[in-house]
Amino acid sequence: MHRRIKEGALKAHTNAIKPDLTDENKKTRLVFCLSSVTRSLSNGSPVFHDMFNVVHIDEKWFYLTKPSKRYYLVLDEDELYRTCKSKKFITKVMFLAAVARPRYDSSGKAKRSSKNHVAGTLETKPILSVTKEVTRSWLIEKVLPAIRSTWPGNHTGPIYIQQDNAKPHIDVNDAEFKLEASKDGFDIRLGFQPPNSPDLNVLDLGFFRAIQSLQEQEVLGLIDELVSAVKSSLERMPSHELNKVFLTLQTCMKEIMKVRGGNNYKIPHIGKGKLERQGNLPLQIECDENLIYEALSYLSHGHEEKVTPNLLVLKEKKEKELVMEEMNSVLSFVEHSYWQSWTVVYTSFFPQPHILDQNTTWFTEFSPPPSAFHLPPDQQVFLFVMKTLCQAFESLIVEAVGAV
Structure with missing residues (x-):
């Protein structure tokens, strides 16, 4: 087999199981992608929204270690001795992450307007279960203040927080959240991504994987060390890498429209690294009018009215x-x-x-x-x-x- 691989007759392939989608799931995904299409200001052609006003949030478990890890040692170095009471119950911590698309100034540097936070002692407390009350407190006490402190002052219009359909997540019309989200002149709104659609969230699409690869390079022994490692991995992640994930999300939306809302597609590669080095990395991915028409024609009348009016005019x-x-x-x-x-x-x-x-x-x-x-x-x-x-x-x- 190794010889066949070297000859090019065989290739290695890693296959991941994808969520099973119902017909209703596919149509909801299709409407979601169509709703992200707008008109280009330069030539009026259909393009995906720049997504500068969307904050993606999601939770992820980060483990203190893995049952098996590869290390590189010098010749006279002792092997690491790692112990755990049970491989099935390795210490883990849940993180809530919230990211938005980075903005750049004329020189190509990421814009930042964050305020300095007072340093303090990190204190970790276990939570027995994550409920709607816990999620609401995270949003009000953590996410909303972070948005207010880091969002550009010249921004206009509503800001959308996109979350998945996990049971602990609060409703988009939660009264307590809406009251807090409208303070200081902000208009922050909650929204759900389509069910069974991790490929429509930039965190699941690639950003969590990139952070985890950096975190797993550390040798950790305590929970506080794990928390610090994950936070430092997030801070070390270049902003342009997050920008690339947002572009990948737009290309995935285009592929989803091609397969009529399904997830049986390959993530397209447009050579973002090369385009970035050449200074030609696009801000928005173009979408063909024929593809939009085919997607709109596939939808039933009950779903069409959820699509933006300009797309119906195009149809x-x-x-x-x-x-x-x-x-x-x-x-x-x-x-x-x-x-x-x-x-x-x-x-x-x-x-x-x-x-x-x-x-x-x-x-x-x-x-x-x-x-x-x-x-x-x-x-x-x-x-x-x-x-x-x-x-x-x-x-x-x-x-x-x-x-x-």
Whole structure:
């Protein structure tokens, strides 16, 4: 097998189990992705929203250690001695993370407006269970103050906190949260991501994995050490890496639309590192109008009304374009067929060869040669009838196109 891999006949593949989605889940995911599409300010083409006004939150367990880890030792160094009462119950800590897309100034540096916090002694207390009351206190006492202290002062409009559908999460209309979220002139709102959709949250999509890879490089023995290691890993994570994850989220939304809300897709690679080095990293990923139309057509009417109005206008425009294309193809076919019929009839009445100009738009533009007016009356009548029929047919087609 190793030889086959070196030859290129086989390749290693890591397969991860994905959530099982119902038809309703797929449609909800599709609506969510469509609702993230807007118009580009430069050329008016469809693009995904820049997502600067969205804060992604999620919880994750970080473990003190793993049952098996690889270490690199010098030749005379002793092997580490690690113990645990049970491999099934390794000490772990749950972290609530909240991230927003980084903003950059004209020089390419990340903007920061955070206030200095007073340093203190870290104190950890166990929580027996995470309930709605605990989640509400986290949001009000931790997340909201962090948003107020770090958010740019020139921002306008609402700020959305996106959370998953875990049971301890509070409702979007929670009265206590809404009261706190409207203080100091802020308009902060809660929102749910689609069920069974970790690929629509930047933390699950890649940021947690990046933090965990840094944290696992540390040798830890105490809970406080684990907390400090995770916090330092978050601080060491470059802001441009988080920006890349937000772009990956937009590319995933595009793929989700292609598979009609499913998750049976490969995360596309657009070479973000190379584009960043060249200074060509996009702020927003473009979305094809045909893809949007296909996604809107797939949705039922009950879901369409949840989509932004500008996309529904785009769908109506696309439908008219398709009807016009089909009408034009019909016109071309009919014109060609009538031209062939006219040629057959014309040559049968005029045995001498005559030059017929097929570049004319309609047969009504064709004028018979002067010799035609010296024909017998019955043949002149026939030519008149044919020309009248062509004019009538043209009028019907024009009326049909106008009705569209």
